[in-house]
Amino acid sequence: MKDYLKEAEEGFSPLLAIEEASRCLLCHDAPCSKNCPAGTxxxxFIRALRFLNEKGAAEVIRENNALGAICARVCPQEKYCKLGxxxxxxxxxIEIGKIQRYITDFEANLKMNILKKPERELGQKVAIIGSGPAALELAALLRMKGYSVxxxxxxxxxxxxxxxxxxxxxxxNDVLDLEIKRILDLGVEHKVNHRVNDEEFKKLKELYDAVIVATGYELAKTLPMFETHHEVELATQFLKRAKEMNGDxxxxxxxLVIGGGDVAMDVxxxxxxxxxxxxxxxxxEEFSEFRASEKELAEARAQNVSIIDGYVPMSYDGITVNFKHRHLDSVISIKPKHIILAVGQVARMQFGLDYEAGEVKTTNYRVGDSNVFVVGDIAHGDKTVVGAVKTAKEANYFIDNFLTKERAK
Ligand SMILES: Cc1cc2nc3c(=O)[nH]c(=O)nc-3n(C[C@H](O)[C@H](O)[C@H](O)COP(=O)(O)OP(=O)(O)OC[C@H]3O[C@@H](n4cnc5c(N)ncnc54)[C@H](O)[C@@H]3O)c2cc1C
Ligand code: SF4
Incomplete structure (x- = not known):
């Protein structure tokens, strides 16, 4: 249980953080900044840290990304900032994520309050359905402008x-709790244990000036041969169970785990x-085609997980799973005590929205000419936390424009 709670990667000490920042080449038109989807x-912030201005560095991060401490830990940086x-x-x-983590830890230790409450109330109400990263980022941005959220x-x-x-x-959890607390402290209201159904959705559209759907990819995919076997657990159910119980x-x-993406590596x-x-x-997939991030695969390997690549499940009789190789003439049979399927997630299609390839059809995040907007995994993008933050920042612009025009009517 203790191992489950122990953070996988250690943070930088002040000396190491400053040393790492001093490796920065101070590029003009820096490619790392261009490569960050959220514009963090x-x-x-690295330049500010080089000049020992930790507070200034924290302000840069927080003004651009309300979930900066989270992104510092979970972004697949090798695809984004570090790639540039x-x-x-x-x-x-440069270890950009670890520097970002050092600065946001500094911000937390100093109890800095960078996100500011609105100076005036605009009198318009926004409902956000869902509370993942897209919803949280958008709630912060709209609330700071003066909307009731x-x-x-x-x-x-x-x-x-x-x-x-x-x-x-x-x-x-304490990192997540603090990021959420800062957003709620702006005056964002919330109702939990509250699933919005199609009926209530219609009412929300009338009661609120704008309704934002940020419901993510809620459902885990399965494979036909496992569908009637209720003893087979879905990856997201297992991870939720483990997280709620702190690994206990x-x-x-x-x-036996089936699947090879980041979620499978987490399992x-x-x-x-x-x-x-x-x-x-x-x-x-075979190793050369692996979808999991380098960091997650390395962690799984360090934990001595046996990974067998290139095999497709053929049959399951409740005891034995038979696999065949995708290209070779090879069959393997495994009799595990438990099976977890990690073969992807999809959106629950709700509220009568029009979906295409897992995403809701919108123009500039707006559904037709209604007061409904969509953000996060079901909007578009790369299905990451930083990608969700990006959709929220972009949608914020269009939602504010829409509400400003409505106010002027
Ligand atoms: C196990 C796992 C590990 C991941 N690891 C990483 C990672 O390391 N790095 C990374 O960048 N990304 C990671 N991702 C992907 C990332 O978490 C998602 O891309 C991101 O959370 C999507 O954000 P979202 O705001 O669209 O919604 P979500 O985070 O999916 O949240 C949607 C919310 O809407 C709520 N909801 C749905 N329907 C309703 C309703 N009708 N009424 C009320 N509430 C509703 C749900 O309960 C949920 O809280 C991971 C995903 C999983 C599953
Ligand atoms: S938010 Fe993520 S992608 Fe952007 S700079 Fe920070 S760690 Fe890199």
Whole structure:
């Protein structure tokens, strides 16, 4: 249980953070900043830290990204800011996420309050359905402008997959709680244990000036051969169970995991951290095609998970799962004590919205000419936390324009 709560990566000490910042080449038109989907502007916060201005650095992060401490820990930086880092051409890219983490930890330790309450109330009301990263970022932005914002969340606590998906050893609860507290302290209202149904959605559209749908990819996918076997657990259910109990859940002696993305890596690493003796992960992709981020795959390997690549499940009789290789003439059979499926998530299609390839059809995040807007995984983008923040920042512009015009009528 303790291993589940222990943060996977250590943070920088002040000396190491400043040393790392001093490796920055201070590029003009910095590619790291251009490569951050949320516009968190690493070039500016790293420059501030180089000049020992930690407070200024914290202000840069927070003004650009209300979830800066979370992104510092969970962003797949090798695809974004670090990919752009010019220092890669000399030796290795700057550890941007760890610097961002050091600065946001400094901000937390000093109890800095950078997000500011609105100076005036605009008198218009916005309802946000869901409370994942897109909803939280948007709630902060709209509230700071002076809109009254109410979040409706079906679960007991706010956060979406930040709360119930990403394991605590990668995103500690106290980091998440503080980010959410700062947003609620702006005066954002919230109702939890409150699933909005189609009927209530219609009412919200009449009662609120704008309704934002930020309901994410709620449903876990399955495979036909496992559908009638209720003993087979879905990855998101397992991760939620582990997170709610701080990793203190029953351990099977051996578990088979099917799937090879980041969620599968979270499942196998969680299983090892809670003490599962034998974990086998069978993956459709071959190693050269792997979808999981480098960091997550490395962590799974460090935990001695057996990863078998390139195999497709063929049949399951309630005891044995048979797999065949995608290209070779090879079949394997596994008789695990427990099975967890990690083969992706999809949106629950709700509120009569028009979906295409898992995303709601919108123009500039707006559904037709209604007062409904959509953000997060169901809007568009790359299905990451920083991608969700990006959709919220972009949608904020269009929602504010829409509400400003409505006020002028
Ligand atoms: C296990 C796991 C690990 C991940 N790890 C990473 C990572 O390391 N880095 C990364 O960048 N991304 C990661 N992701 C992806 C990332 O979490 C998502 O892209 C992101 O959370 C999407 O944000 P969102 O705001 O669209 O909604 P979500 O986080 O999906 O939240 C949607 C919320 O809406 C609520 N909701 C749905 N329907 C209703 C309703 N009718 N009424 C009220 N509430 C409702 C849900 O309960 C939920 O709280 C991970 C995802 C999973 C599942
Ligand atoms: S928010 Fe994420 S992608 Fe952007 S600079 Fe920070 S760690 Fe990099």
């Amino acid at each position: 502007d690493p070039a500016r 880092c010019s220092r890669s051409g000399i030796d290795k890219p 109410t979040i409706f969340e079906k679960d007991e606590k706010l956060g979406g997959y930040l709360r119930y998906g990403i394991p605590s050893y990668r995103l500690p 859940i029953d351990v099977y002696s051996d578990v 196998v690493t969680t299983l090892k951290r809670i003490g599962t003796p034998r974990v086998i992960d069978v993956v459709y």
